[in-house]
Amino acid sequence: MGMTQYHGKVKNIEDTPFGYTLSLIGGKWKMVIMYLLAENQSVRYNELRRQIGNITYKTLSAQLKSLESDGLIIRKEYPQIPPKVEYTLSDKGASLIPILEEMCEWGMKNQPST
Structure with a gap:
């Protein structure tokens, strides 16, 4: 079921399965956050911020709130002082990692050399 099936039938890309997927992982940071969680299992907020950088x-x-509300990550808060919060991928989020890896492979094969 590809995009061509919807050509001319849907007014908005958001109404397609492709559009739904993009709405969950689109933007500059969501895929980066998901990759870091996939590599590190469970990550605290400050560690995420340090690893992402800019x-x-x-x-x-x-x-993080968007990814959590879409069911892609799980936020776990520990009742201690100072408060400790960790983020992990949900099963739904983990199921997207192979797609993100395919995108990365495509980029490695097709990115112009500098």
Whole structure:
């Protein structure tokens, strides 16, 4: 079931399965966050921010909330002082990792050399 099946039948890309998938993982940071969680199993907020580098507190918080509300990651808060919060991929989020890996492979094969 590819995009061609929907050509001319749907007014908005968001109404297609492809559009739904993009709505979950699209943007500059969501795939990066998911990759880091896939590689590290469970990651604390500050560690995510350190590994990503150039991301603001507000942006990372918004991306994590979005991924959590879409059911792609799980936020676990530990009742201690100071508070400890860890993020992990959900089963739904983990099921997207092979797709992200395929995208990465395609990029390695097709990225122009500098």
